[in-house]
Structure formats: structure tokens, C-alpha cells
Amino acid sequence: MSLYFMALVLFCIGVYGLVVKKNLIKKIIGLVIIENAVNLFLILTGFRTGGEAPILERGMEAVPEHFVDPLPQAMILTSIVIGLGVIALLVAISVRIYEKYGTFDVTKITELKG
Amino acid sequence: MIELHIILLFMIVAAFLAIEMRGLLSSVIALGAVGMGLVLQFLLLRAPDLAIVQLVVEILILIILIRATVKLDRPSESRLRENWAYLFCVLLFGGVFLFFGYRALTGLPVFGDPAMRVSSYYIENALEGTGAANIVSAILLDFRAYDTLGEVTILFTSIVGAIAVLRKIGRKK
Incomplete structure (x- = not known):
């Protein structure tokens, strides 16, 4: 329970960075923190106390009560890789904005428009 | 699970530093600390595949962000006027969010005892169904x-x- 709440605090810090900061790179960093917090939260919900990693070895019986939940792990594996693609696209757009306007600051970008 | 708490606290501190530091390069490095803490968490939570993938992806994100910031870094960010109204708004919204988040968390299954309705089918049929260990x-x-x-x-x-x-x-x- 306290672990869930601490993951929520991490999410909250990421939202703060995404909303309040004016630098585009700081906003991207906030987004990465949000991603990490959500991934960690979903893995925490699938943890079983005393459970093993979901890899079968020779002579091991496939009893669901002996393993941690493998379904969130598979889905989070997908989500991590998608996060990498999103970050690459965002950084590419930010670098392009920097080439055009000479700054990462959002307020100055709007001033220079037109 | 005291070590999970310690690493999560470290991640929260590193995330706060990553948001609040002045230099962009320092922020990116603090973000790397968050990611490496996440790798350790995955290892402790019995998810070795995720730990490997997260390690690779974190290093790639660091490379991309450092490539974007190292040449272009210019400390010209216009500072927010940080007065009491600003601080009050941040604390108010954060407090409301955390309060309702806490209310929602009480409805979840307790930590360490997941409801594995679909996954039990997957675990029982993985070996004969797909042949993957x-x-x-x-x-x-x-x-x-x-x-x-x-x-x-x-x-x-x-x-x-x-x-x-x-x-x-x-x-x-």
C-alpha cells in the first residue's frame, strides 16, 4: 500500500515537471518520469510475496501460486519500448524547434512566431 | 520489503532533482539515476526480462537526450516568479491529486497477493501450448x-x- 502511494508521488513529480517547467527538455524529462512511475506501479500490482520469476525450470510444476504475475510484465515490456519511440520523436521535434527558434523556452517560442 | 521502499525513495529524490536542477545536463544525469533505480526495482520484483530491457532503453534515452542537450544547452530559461500563490497552487493541486489517488488505491488488491485470473491460464498452458520456458x-x-x-x-x-x-x-x- 505504501509502495503504491510512493509510486503515485513519483507520478505526481512527473506531472509537476510536465506542467510547470518551461524548458522543452524539462517537459520531456517529466514525461519519462511519468512513464517510469506507471510502469513501476503496474509491476508492483503483479508482485506476489515469495513468488518466483515466471521462468520454468526442469522439474518445476506450473502452479500459478508459485509465480509472480507474468501478464503485466509482458505488457510493460511492450510499453517500455513504445516509450523509447515516443521519446525519440519528441526529442527530434524539440531539436528541430531549437534549430528554427534558437531556444528551448516555450514562452520565447510563442513570442517569435509570425 | 524495506529495500523496495529505500530504492523508491531514492527514485523520488532523484526525480525531484531532475525536475528542479538548473543545468540541462545535470537534469538528464539525474533522470538516469531514476531509470537505474527502476532497473533495481524490477530485479527485486522478480522481473529479470524487464530489468534487461529497461537498462538498454534507459541508456538509449540518455544518449538521445545528451545528444540533444550537450551542444544546444543555453541557460536562458525564463524563471517563473515563485511567490506564495504559485507555491499554494502547486501544493493544492498536488494534495488533491494525492488524496483522491490514495482513496482509489484502497480498492486495489493488497500488495503481494495479485488477482491472477487470466495469467493462471497462461502459466498452466505455457509449456505445452507454446513450448517456451x-x-x-x-x-x-x-x-x-x-x-x-x-x-x-x-x-x-x-x-x-x-x-x-x-x-x-x-x-x-
Whole structure:
């Protein structure tokens, strides 16, 4: 329970960075923190106390009560890789904005428009 | 599980530093600390596949962000006027969010005892159904292969988009 709440605090810090900061790179960093917090939260919900990693070895019986939940792990594996693609696209757009306007600051970008 | 708490506290502190530091390069390095803490968490939570993937992805994100910041870093960020109203708004919204988040968390299954309705089928049928000893890869590549197809599509599209945005030839001046 306290672990869930601490993951929520991490999410909250990421939202703060995404909303309040004016630098585009700081906003991207906030987004990465949000991603990490959500991934960690979903893995925490699938943890079983005393459970093993979901890899079968020779002579091991496939009893669901002996393993941690493998379904969130598979889905989070997908989500991590998608996060990498999103970050690459965002950084590419930010670098392009920097080439055009000479700054990462959002307020100055709007001033220079037109 | 005291070590999970300690690493999560470290991640929260590093995340706060990553948001609040002045230099962009310092922020990116603090973000790397968050990611490496996440790798340790995955190892402790019995998810070795995720730890490997997160390690690789974190290093790639660091490389991309450092490439973007190292040449272009200019400490010209216009500072917010930090007065009491600003602080009050941040604390108010954060407090409301955390309060309702806490209320929602009480409805979840307790930590350490997940409700595995679908996954128990996957665990019981992974070996004879797919022949894979690693149940995570059995789910990823057999039971839910269409999800992986969608993931690869998204990855391809985002990389094509990044190349199209950053191209040098054929761009209007």
C-alpha cells in the first residue's frame, strides 16, 4: 500500500515537471518520469510475496501460486519500448524547434512566431 | 520489503532533482539515476526480462537526450516568479491529486497477493501450448502476439516520423 502511494508521488513529480517547467527538455524529462512511475506501479500490482520469476525450470510444476504475475510484465515490456519511440520523436521535434527558434523556452517560442 | 521502499525513495529524490536542477545536463544525469533505480526495482520484483530491457532503453534515452542537450544547452530559461500563490497552487493541486489517488488505491488488491485470473491460464498452458520456458516471452510472442505487432508498428512509425522531422535534404527553407 505504501509502495503504491510512493509510486503515485513519483507520478505526481512527473506531472509537476510536465506542467510547470518551461524548458522543452524539462517537459520531456517529466514525461519519462511519468512513464517510469506507471510502469513501476503496474509491476508492483503483479508482485506476489515469495513468488518466483515466471521462468520454468526442469522439474518445476506450473502452479500459478508459485509465480509472480507474468501478464503485466509482458505488457510493460511492450510499453517500455513504445516509450523509447515516443521519446525519440519528441526529442527530434524539440531539436528541430531549437534549430528554427534558437531556444528551448516555450514562452520565447510563442513570442517569435509570425 | 524495506529495500523496495529505500530504492523508491531514492527514485523520488532523484526525480525531484531532475525536475528542479538548473543545468540541462545535470537534469538528464539525474533522470538516469531514476531509470537505474527502476532497473533495481524490477530485479527485486522478480522481473529479470524487464530489468534487461529497461537498462538498454534507459541508456538509449540518455544518449538521445545528451545528444540533444550537450551542444544546444543555453541557460536562458525564463524563471517563473515563485511567490506564495504559485507555491499554494502547486501544493493544492498536488494534495488533491494525492488524496483522491490514495482513496482509489484502497480498492486495489493488497500488495503481494495479485488477482491472477487470466495469467493462471497462461502459466498452466505455457509449456505445452507454446513450448517456451519463459512465460513472459510465451505471452509476448504467442498468446498476445498481435499486441507485439502493434508495438512494432508504433516503433516503426515513430522512427519514420523522427527521420522525417530531422531530414536535411528536400526541406523548405
